[in-house]
Amino acid sequence: MVTNPGRRKRATIHDVAAEAGVSRGTVSRVVNNEPYVSAEARIAIEAAIEKVGYVPNTAARNLVMQRSQAVGLIVHEPHSLFLEDPNIGEILLGANSALSRADYQMVSLVIESERDTERVARYLSGGFVDGVVVVSAREQDPITRVIERLDLPAAFVGHPQDLRELPYVGINNRAAARGITERLIGTGRQRIGMIAAALDRDSGSDRLAGFTDALGDRFDPGLVAPVPLYTYADGRDGMRALLARDPLIDGVFAASDVIAAGALNALREAGRRVPEDVGIVGFDDSAWALRCQPLLSTVRQPANGLGQRAAESVLSQLRGEPPVLGGILLDTEIVWRDSA
Amino acid sequence: MVTNPGRRKRATIHDVAAEAGVSRGTVSRVVNNEPYVSAEARIAIEAAIEKVGYVPNTAARNLVMQRSQAVGLIVHEPHSLFLEDPNIGEILLGANSALSRADYQMVSLVIESERDTERVARYLSGGFVDGVVVVSAREQDPITRVIERLDLPAAFVGHPQDLRELPYVGINNRAAARGITERLIGTGRQRIGMIAAALDRDSGSDRLAGFTDALGDRFDPGLVAPVPLYTYADGRDGMRALLARDPLIDGVFAASDVIAAGALNALREAGRRVPEDVGIVGFDDSAWALRCQPLLSTVRQPANGLGQRAAESVLSQLRGEPPVLGGILLDTEIVWRDSA
DNA sequence: TGAGTGTCTGTGAACGTACACAGAGTAGGT
DNA sequence: ACCTACTCTGTGTACGTTCACAGACACTCA
Structure with missing residues (x-):
């Protein structure tokens, strides 16, 4: 039976002081590692702290120090x-x-x-x-x-x-997105699209900007599928949208690994092989990247x-x-x- | 330029009392919704609280009330x-x-x-x-x-x-595991194994117990692959182990959805079709279950x-x-x- | 009128700590 | 001998609240 009768009171700095035969001030100095305490007093106080099981009271300390830690x-x-x-x-x-x-x-x-x-x-x-x-x-x-x-x-x-x-x-989301898109272009893909997520945040909009930077003149706004969030479901939806708009799409920059994982699902559904028919890259190098089939090319981000x-x-x-x-x-x- | 010069002091209960022309005690009563305050005083105090922007100081409250909230x-x-x-x-x-x-x-x-x-x-x-x-x-x-x-x-x-x-x-992990295993048996599978994870915890050991309950005499200890954790990698390893021990295995109870997802990966690797060649069930009904291909049969747990x-x-x-x-x-x- | 009851208010003490200050003692230099 | 500097210690006060208590006032009922 677990009862809670005498929840014994916690030892205070006073108890330690009494036990060690010194004053509050000296105990406080020891507890806070301040100088100007004799070796003798220090060991007596440390022993007393151990004996009575003293732990400083945060509420009191925070009150006087005006902080919450x-x-x-x-x-x-x-x-x-x-x-x-x-x-x-x-x-x-x-x-x-x-x-x-x-x-x-x-x-x-x-x-x-x-x-x-x-x-x-x-x-x-x-x-x-x-x-x-x-x-x-x-x-x-x-x-x-x-x-x-x-x-x-x-x-x-x-x-x-x-x-x-x-x-x-x-x-630098923009530079990183540009870098991996250029690499994707380098594999010889001709029709490259992007699943752009979370455009209301800097990570989302900067990755899109990096993507357009890399493509330059060849950028086709029709091949950008914006989705609200970095989720598996949104990735799948985004890929479906891209496939509907351009069935011949052969390269995709997914705004994150989760998005890429969802996109892979949609590609599999549509019977497209990766990387043979479509090359896809993600962003984050999260646990998802190693969980995808095939393993995902991506940008490592030190989260x-x-x-x-x-x-x-x-x-x-x-x-x-x-x-x-x-x-x-x-x-x-x-x-x-x-x-x- | 963000400087931090006059980090203005927070208003205290005293400030409110002075502003409203009453004492601390009365303010305290209003703040803590206690009875025995005149309507007049109450509205004056509420106005004062609003005016000075008073928020109770937790450290002080916790100190006197001996709790941390x-x-x-x-x-x-x-x-x-x-x-x-x-x-x-x-x-x-x-x-x-x-x-x-x-x-x-x-x-x-x-x-x-x-x-x-x-x-x-x-x-x-x-x-x-x-x-x-x-x-x-x-x-x-x-x-x-x-x-x-x-x-x-x-x-x-x-x-x-x-x-x-x-x-x-x-x-009731045991009963639930037993239930879904029986259901798996009901689909006509003959050689049913389990990937058992986290046996050092009740969830892990109870699910294994439920599995053996369901199989009764037909339980074959050789078809249990124990793995340490509920992770994708462990699921994959567990499935590889089961396939190595019995290539004809046609049913698997995975101790969790993550485990099942890893196992599906191993099955795909080995060229087994799901559910045609092997039926597999998981546990949790987490986001993983809907992310698997095919969609996972599982036990819904109200986490x-x-x-x-x-x-x-x-x-x-x-x-x-x-x-x-x-x-x-x-x-x-x-x-x-x-x-x- | 007086006692009793209920409502409302203010005050002092306490919670446990840090910090400033004063004072005692010791050591070193002139 | 004195002044100065340094080391060490104890005490009073403050932090901002809650709570118990006492007192003031109004009302009811005998």
């Missing part, structure tokens, strides 16, 4: 994508490892609806977090306004156009690193260092496999 | 699985929605290594959370001991054998609901209600599609 991770994505897009999970884990290394707690704030935006805005105003990492904000995102108004230390993964002032970390760097940016601002202006861009790399 | 979600899985197994994400989102509805914050604690166990144990002892939801604990899990020792309100998703005393929520119910169990314990002994089992359902 937590950083929010705002994910502004619909439920389904949160589960389907491996990048988000990677970013989350990357941020988490950087934060816990610095003894900060990560609090995940998932926004899916209008109501969530309000809840999160209230949460941010409440001083529950000392800073935020924002993943995949949109243009004119209301949460961005809230962050600006509160003057909360923040870092963005990706950077909406209207965000020039705030620090961000990302990759975990993005999360880490964004978290580190927030941490450095918290230390009072000025944010890096203009953002940080991490390197990408083309990974050439079997699908094109 | 947060619940930990402990995920004890390797990094890779965290991203690959959609159940974990679903459980996480389910728990998060139940907790935020009750104005509790969810703090995710991911354990991947021995060092993480210590960090999390320290975190739990620090009073940072009022309770915990534990996902996929193992037998003899050290974190379980810590929770018991701290007498922390907890709920488990799934239930290791050595946990009889603590509340849990789960499904989101598991997370919600576990969180609600913790919340009710926090309200002082006694935990439900013996656990809560949610219903599952067989979803029959094309793969068998």
Whole structure:
């Protein structure tokens, strides 16, 4: 039987002081690793801490220090994508490892609806977090306004156009998209299309821009199928649309690996062989790329690193260092496999 | 240029009291919705709150109330699985929605290594959370001991054998596995094997037990391929092993949809047609099931609901209600599609 | 009128910590 | 001998809330 009767009270700094025969102040100095404590007092206090099982009370510490020792991770994505897009999970884990290394707690704030935006805005105003990492904000995102108004230390993964002032970390989507499209062109494909997803975000629109850069004069707007999200279903739909518009299409740049996986399904459905009939490339080099048949040629994106760097940016601002202006861009790399 | 000069101080309950011309106590009563406040005072205070932009300080509130208003979600899985197994994400989102509805914050604690166990144990002892939801604990899990020792309100998703005393929520894996295996037998398959994953957890071992229940005398231990984790790669390896042991195998129960997806890959590799040559069924009805070709027959598991119910169990314990002994089992359902 | 009851309000104390300050002691230099 | 500098320690106060208590007032009923 699990009852909860005498939930014994936690030891405080007073208990330690009494046990060690010193004052609160000295104990505090030991706990916070400050100098000016005699070796004698230090060992007595350490023994006392061990004996009474003392752990500092965060609420009290936060109260006096005016901080929460937590950083929010705002994910502004619909439920389904949160589960389907491996990048988000990677970013989350990357941020988490950087934060816990610095003894900060990560609090995940998932926004899916209008109501969530309000809840999160209230949460941010409440001083529950000392800073935020924002993943995949949109243009004119209301949460961005809230962050600006509160003057909360923040870092963005990706950077909406209207965000020039705030620090961000990302990759050069445009250059990377251009690079892999050129490589695809290099395989001799003649009719190259793109399944362009999430055009309301910089990652989506920049990849499309890189695609058109690479094709130059040969760019045919009719061979771009825009879809809303980076999901398997949208990839399949996008490919079906492309096949309907041009049955002779022989090259496809999918805006992400998930999109490519969905597209492969549609191609298989239509009886097209990959890479013989159609060459296809993706973006991300997520777990999906190795799961496709054939193995996907794609752009490797350091998603975990993005999360880490964004978290580190927030941490450095918290230390009072000025944010890096203009953002940080991490390197990408083309990974050439079997699908094109 | 983003500077951070006058980070204006937050309004306190005193500011509100002064603005409204009343005392702290009355403001506190309004904020906490207590009775015995005159209508006059109430509207004056509400106006004052609006005017000065008052938001209660959590640290101060937590300090005096001796709680943290947060619940930990402990995920004890390797990094890779965290991203690959959609159940974990679903459980996480389910728990998060139940907790935020009750104005509790969810703090995710991911354990991947021995060092993480210590960090999390320290975190739990620090009073940072009022309770915990534990996902996929193992037998003899050290974190379980810590929770018991701290007498922390907890709920488990799934239930290791050595946990009889603590509340849990789960499904009847054994009965469900038996049900879908019987259904597979009913399609006339003669040589039925299983790819059994994660036997160190109740979900894994119970599904195997249900499988043997269904086969009865016809059970052939040689046709069970045990693999460590619920991953795509392990599914593929397990299927290769089964094919090596019995090339004539014509039915497979995969311990999860991810496993089944990996197995389908191996079957395609080996030139086997599904469902003509081999019938295969999975478990979970996750996004994977609809992504497979052919569509997967599987058991629907309410992963989101598991997370919600576990969180609600913790919340009710926090309200002082006694935990439900013996656990809560949610219903599952067989979803029959094309793969068998 | 007086006691009793219910409504409303203000005040002091407490939660557990960090920080500034004062003061004691010791050592070194003139 | 004195001043200065450095090391170490204890005490008072502040952080922003909640809660218990006491007191003021109004109303009812004997």
